[in-house]
Amino acid sequence: MELTELKLTARRFGLLQKMGITTLEQLLKTYPFRYESHEQLPFDQWQKGDTVGFAGLIASRPVVIRLGKNRTMTRFTVISWNQELQVTVFNRPWLNAFPFGETIHIRGTYNGEGKVTAMQAQKKPLEEGLVPVYSMTKGMKPADMPAILDKALEHLDQLPDLVPPDLRRRYRLLDKDTSYRWIHRPPDEKRLHLAIRTLKYEEFLCFQCAVQSESALGQRKTPRMFDQALADAFLDQFPYDLTADQRQAIEDVWSDQRRDTTMYRLVQGDVGSGKTVVAMAAIRACELSGAQSAMMAPTEILARQHLKTLQSAGIEAKLLVSSLSRKEKQEVLEGLRTGTVSVVVGTHSLFQDPVEFADLGLVVADEQQRFGVSQRRQLLEKGK
Structure with missing residues (x-):
């Protein structure tokens, strides 16, 4: 649909x-x-820095403070929990949005001493329970x-x-x-x-079915051989010890990269479990083999985060997203075509027609379920 x-x-x-x-x-x-978790806790349980939610009566006329560059700060007083709370709302300079004497529903950060910085300030009741953040x-x-x-x-x-x-x-x-x-x-x-x-x-x-289907076709690829000592040195630079699971995942991936059969692996783990280190180890090995890597993310924000992470680990990566200027895009596209760019991070821009690789040897997809089968296939067909 x-x-x-x-x-x-x-x-x-x-x-x-x-x-x-x-x-x-x-x-x-x-x-x-x-x-x-949006629960409206009573005032006596609030701690400085907590996200709090409450309803109350607007007890003062709002005052707008101009901060420059189209930024404003609106302040007014609310009576709630038998307390007088000072509420600050940023970039909502409309006085009629906070009429004196009316009920308002606030969610924001408690700053202590009866002061709240609002993230939401609205007439309708706040959503309670578990609220998703996208x-x-x-x-x-x-x-x-x-x-x-x-x-x-x-x-x-x-x-x-x-x-x-x-x-x-x-x-x-x-x-x-x-x-x-x-x-x-x-x-x-x-x-x-x-x-x-x-x-x-x-x-x-679905992933397992796809792997079995591809395996049945007996697809072959160029084995990616690399200097093991240099690959190990890349991991040794991190200021923490890798977990046993991370080590095993990396060894499995490196082993697959050396084989002549196409690798399909799904790295699964909770947020913060260290999946990105596994991806970086694969990208570094591919780089050492002389081939190119592409890492695709579902949003530009995530792509830029990955770029920063790779660069901080010493991997010279370039960004390819739709917001780049025409000149910037052309420079990256030319580098990918000639092979002077070995690692690229981007969004759906990576599998569009103008993108040509000299020798694409590895594709890493973050949140792979966000990319359709045809989109992933388009990118895979750009490599060997």
């Missing part, structure tokens, strides 16, 4: 295009990167992704059910519709974990 059928505003549709999201499936697989591209507002996903969740019947019923029963998995609803709108933590478990199983199943 195409996103045009969701009847989004032109601005929101453009933002999704900018993020490389073009289908309903890609949108629904744009999972929250974290969840915030990655955003430039120009996107916090309310955009939840509103877009609300529309997308109305069309779950358009999404194929990839897990056979007998496997769902055997492994006590949720049905397709429920798993997507609960990961985007979790009723509670227990049901969120059930949704995550189901969708992880689906991802593993």
